[in-house]
Amino acid sequence: MNIFTVTEGLRGEDLITSIFRYLLLSSTELRECFIRIVSDKSKTGPILLSSHFSCLLQYITEDEESKNWGRLDLLVETDDSVIGIENKLYAGFQEGQPKKYLHSLKKYADGLSKLRNIESPQHIVVIIAPQSRKNEIKGIIENEEHLALLTWEEVLSKFEKYLGLIDSKTKFILMAFIEFVRESVIFIPRFKELVPHLRKRFDDYGSAIQKMVVGKLWNYFPVKSNL
Secondary structure, X not given: OOHHHOOOOOOHHHHXXXXXXXXXXXXXXXXXXXXXXXXXXOOOOOOOOOOOOEEEEEEEEEOOOOOOEEEEEEEEEOOOEEEEEEEOOOOOOOOOOOHHHHHHHHHHHHHHHHHHOXXXXXXXXXXXXXXXXHHHHHHHHOOOOOEEEEEHHHHHHHHHOOXXXXXXXXXXXXXXXXXXXXXXXXXXXXXXXXXXXXXXXXXXXXXXXXXXXXXXXXXXXXXXXXX
């Protein structure tokens, strides 16, 4: 698998999700680290990872009550668990998110139980978001044992410890990923101090700061095809 084949045409949250998946699939150390982080946050018990790991991008779900379709950013399968991952930088939650994913995950886990003869595999939806959204998201997921929250800051901090333990190719990608995500999660909190630069009169080609702000903002808007 080549990183460029899984990131073509992506930006913002989708780009981060795609490269994150690449890192999990490419490095035993990073996926074991990530599963340990999730296991520590799980309210339903420890998560086992020894012989099986898979990671699907953009898993389609259906809510049992509303019959509305949804899309989990990633679906991770381990020996005894099914983990849905929702990457939230600064986009708001759509109606029913993230609880609407739980029915599909439970159904997937039940199918896994029959396929592998596993008794009661776990299912959990993990939201990964900036530290600045921690209180907001805690209020949304409280009292739901199958929902958990991770911050990008704590994930990156844990991953950083493996830079000397992984192969050179993965290390290069991880370093770029850490820098990119950190820039993404700190940009909006800094936005208020950057806004005055947008209000100034633009030079013919804009100032360096104006170009940086506009370039950053552009990543938060969906790309529309001209076709």
